[in-house]
Amino acid sequence: MEETPDDTLVTWPVHIEVRLTRSATVRFNVVRQAVHEFMTTSFGAVIWPSTAIEDWQTNPILGSSVERIYASEFSCSGRSIPISQADLQIHVFQPYSDDTYDECTGGGDGEEEVVSATVTEMPSRSLEGLWESLIYSDGVKSKLLDYIYATIAFSDADVDFNVVSWNRVVLLHGPPGTGKTSLCRALAQKLSIRLAHKYDHARLLEINAHSLFSKWFSESGKLVQGLFGNVMEMIEEGDRFVVVLIDEVESLTAARAAAMAGTEPSDGLRVVNALLTQLDKLKHKKNVLVMATSNLPKAIDSAFVDRADIVQYIDLPPKEAIYQILHSCLLELIKRNLVQPTEVPNLTYANYLITDNLGETPDTADRSTRLAFKLMELAQRCRDQHLSGRALRKLPVLAYATYSGAFSQGVTSGKGGSQPGTPVETWLNAMEKIIDDKRLEREKMEL
Known part of the structure; x- marks a missing residue:
């Protein structure tokens, strides 16, 4: 047990996310207290990161109101934490189910309206599990969360903007399919859960950047102002994050580049200048975060980049991240009875097995080792082809569709037959x- 020099027990913040049922009416603080009591008296000796908490259903309050209790990622480097050293941060939430609608801003005078954004009430049931499914090797998710916590701490402390400045703007850039937009949505979902103690409501407003360029000349700047006017109304009361x-923020700055070239000078400049002006207004608000994505960072205007507190490159996944993605896909197919129940090594155990059995052949190694070697080999092949996360998650259904004959030999309804699903080796x-x-296919395209 780790102790400080003065024998004070070191504790680590552990975030526990508690999802309520749709029909639950119990107060959040009652659930929070019940979870804390269960975790500290009945749970066990240690807690593991990124795992579902089990055996809480016997508690009357939790059993009637809770769907899931989940221990999120830890900030410390260890794989597990003794429950005595866990500073439990319990977040209770009740997700929305029917939660998305269009937000329209006016078009030209007397003309049809233009749909410029969609608004989603958070936390959203449709986004559950997205945060966990995004796998990166450089700690980008923790970096973004820590950034938000830092801006909130600075705001709560009333740090003078004239001395220390921040804009609450994040720019994610990188190749297509690396999960930039999904990461933004997942972060919005995570913040709606983690900040529920500060804000009663949360919303995600997704701007359709292309719609900000009106077909009516000189109206685009008004579209931007009208849209951000809606944002200001949302955050004005202060109880909503x-x-x-x-x-694809580059579509705005690309238009500015065209404007500078003289092809459409006034309207393009109005859009970008209006956007920059609105960003400058928003930075003084505590309960708003602006996130932008781009596949073409060189096209982004320097004035926008300069306003971003974080400019984060989202790369194609390395081999280890690919292994985790393929591993998660395989576990989902096993869960749905498309693949037979099998113990598939996670990345940590797979690395141990591969290192410990380098001299083994497929004929002499045990099944877990063979699965680890095979899945790691597939991960390396995917990395050699520079496949994106989006492409990786399409592979299982493509494999099933293309080679369904091999799969159908083992697939049953699960109600009869010896065992549902196909053997993992077939998959x-x-x-x-x-x-x-x-x-x-790629080689043919490059000919």
Whole structure:
């Protein structure tokens, strides 16, 4: 047990997320107290990160009101924490189900309206699990969360903007398919849960950047002002946290580049200047975060980049991250009875098995070791082809569709037959074939 020099027990913040049922009417603080009591008296000796908490259903309050209790990622480097050293941060939430609608701003005078954004009430049931499904190797998710906590701490302390400045603007850039937009949505979902003690409501406003350019000349600047006027109304009361997502922000700055070239000078400049002006207004508000994504960072105007507190490159996943993605896909197929129940090594255990069995052959190694070697080999093949996270998560259904004959030999309804699903080795072989098919398709495209 780790102790400080003065024998004070070191504690680590552990975030526990508690999802209520749709029909639950119990007060959040009652649930919070019940979870804390369960975790400290009945749970066990240690707690593991990124795991579902079990055996709480016997508690009357929790059993009637809670759907899931989940221990999120830890800030400390250890794999587990003794419950005595866990500073439990319990977040209770009740997600919305029917939660998305269009927010319109006016078009030209007397003309049709233009849909410029969609608004989603948070936390959203449709976004559950998205945060956990995004796998990066450089700690970008923790970095973004820590940034938000820092801005909130500075705001709560009334730090003088004239001395220390921040804009609450984040720019994510990188190749297509690396999960930039999904990460923004997942962060909005996570913040709506983590900040529920400060804000009663949360919203995600996704701006359609292309719609900000009106077909009516000189109206685009008004569209931007009208849209951000809606944002200001949302955050004015102070009890709602709003995340503004500008996807493909380069479409705005590309228009400014065209304006500077003289092809459409006034309207393009009005849009970008209006956007920058609105960002400067929002930075003084405590309950708003602006996130932007781009596939073409060189096209982004320097004035916008300069306003971003964080400019984060989101790369294609490395081999280790690919292993985790393929591992998560396989676990989902096992859960749904499409693949037979099998103990599949996670990344940490797979690395141990591979290192400890380098001299083994497929014929002499045990099944877990063979699965680790095979899944790591597939991960390396995907990395060699520079497949994005989006492409990786499409592979299982493509493998099933292309090689369904092999799969159908083992698939049953789960109500009869010896065992539902197909053997995991069959799935791995089909995945290997579809990865090879993808390589051949790419080679043909490059001819």
